[in-house]
Amino acid sequence: xxxxxxxxxxxxxxxxxxxxxxxxxxxxxxxxxxxxxxxxxxxxxxxxxxxxxxxxxxxxxxxxxxxxxxxxxxxxxxxxxxxxxxxxxxxxxxxxxxxxxxxxxxxxxxxxxxxxxxxxxxxxxxxxxxxxxxxxxxxxxxxxxxxxxxxxxxxxxxxxxxxxxxxxxxxxxxxxxxxxxxxxxxxxxxxxxxxxxxxxxxxxxxxxxxxxxxxxxxxxxxxxxxxxxxxxxxxxxxxxxxxxxxxxxxxxxxxxxxxxxxxxxxxxxxxxxxxxxxxxxxxxxxxxxxxxxxxxxxxxxxxxx
Ligand code: GLN
Numbered sequence: 001x002x003x004x005x006x007x008x009x010x011x012x013x014x015x016x017x018x019x020x021x022x023x024x025x026x027x028x029x030x031x032x033x034x035x036x037x038x039x040x041x042x043x044x045x046x047x048x049x050x051x052x053x054x055x056x057x058x059x060x061x062x063x064x065x066x067x068x069x070x071x072x073x074x075x076x077x078x079x080x081x082x083x084x085x086x087x088x089x090x091x092x093x094x095x096x097x098x099x100x101x102x103x104x105x106x107x108x109x110x111x112x113x114x115x116x117x118x119x120x121x122x123x124x125x126x127x128x129x130x131x132x133x134x135x136x137x138x139x140x141x142x143x144x145x146x147x148x149x150x151x152x153x154x155x156x157x158x159x160x161x162x163x164x165x166x167x168x169x170x171x172x173x174x175x176x177x178x179x180x181x182x183x184x185x186x187x188x189x190x191x192x193x194x195x196x197x198x199x200x201x202x203x204x205x206x207x208x209x210x211x212x213x214x215x216x217x218x219x220x221x222x223x224x225x226x227x228x229x230x231x232x233x234x235x236x237x238x239x240x241x242x243x244x245x246x247x248x249x250x251x252x253x254x255x256x257x258x259x260x261x262x263x264x265x266x267x268x269x270x271x272x273x274x275x276x277x278x279x280x281x282x283x284x285x286x287x288x289x290x291x292x293x294x295x296x297x298x299x300x301x302x303x304x305x
Pocket of ligand 1: 059061094158258
């Protein structure tokens with residue numbers, strides 16, 4: 001297994017040259033476009049690291065997985081899906097276009113920015129700080145790492161430049177889909193996107209989801225089974241934004257990407273995988289990370305299809 005991971009990284013390193021580091025959040029432009037690293041963590045707690053596995057990155061949209069988990073646990077399936085849809089989107093992750101044209105004004109799904117901002121507002125807590133703590137705690141439990149923290153430079157950078165997200169959130173407030181204070185919700189969302197990790201942390205989160213919501217290191221049921229199943233379904237249909245279909249064909253596992261360059265992949269009842277490669281394709285997904293996962297899926301027979 002170690003050599004399979006090593007080869008997948010070496011064979012696909014060349015792809016980093018064809019992508020670009022995200023720059024619309026200025027602080028992310030400092031990412032190392034040549035880095036490529038990965039971690040596999042299986043349900044028996046075996047771990048394999050490869051390549052630039054010590055690269056630190058902000059999780060960005062990978063946080064949407066923990067946000068959805070908390071919204072579903074705290075408010076239930078019915079309430080969550082009365083405010084956000086469950087269908088894939090063919091628009092970019094930060095698009096506003098469909099909000100106005102859809103009759104209900106509901107965001108299409110919880111993994112586009114609009115949907116994640118709504119789900120952030122649904123997590124339990126009376127204000128942004130309490131909501132952040134709720135979701136941050138879930139992330140600490142899923143990573144088995146109490147030291148997970150926000151990267152404050154990235155957080156400040158996102159908060160200063162996040163005007164598209166601001167437009168989305170105010171529109172949703174106008175449509176009565178967000179009931180809470182918009183700036184407070186946005187601040188929480190920016191902080192969650194700016195949480196910093198290494199691939200080991202993300203692979204452990206993915207492994208909890210692969211293991212029906214049970215942490216393999218403690219046997220604790222962190223995520224109720226029904227919620228875990230919904231999250232896997234949304235990951236496979238919407239996890240890579242407007243290239244989720246392509247990813248399902250080529251890799252075939254539930255997954256979630258973020259513009260920090262991380263992709264989290266879940267091989268059910270088997271393992272969690274995390275790849276980091278900050279050079280992105282036009283959809284905002286790690287260009288080499290996708291290729292590494294394609295090779296791993298073929299070599300390890302991971303596709304659910
Ligand atoms: N923080 C980023 C944003 O809101 C997250 C987007 C992403 O990772 N695709 O634009």
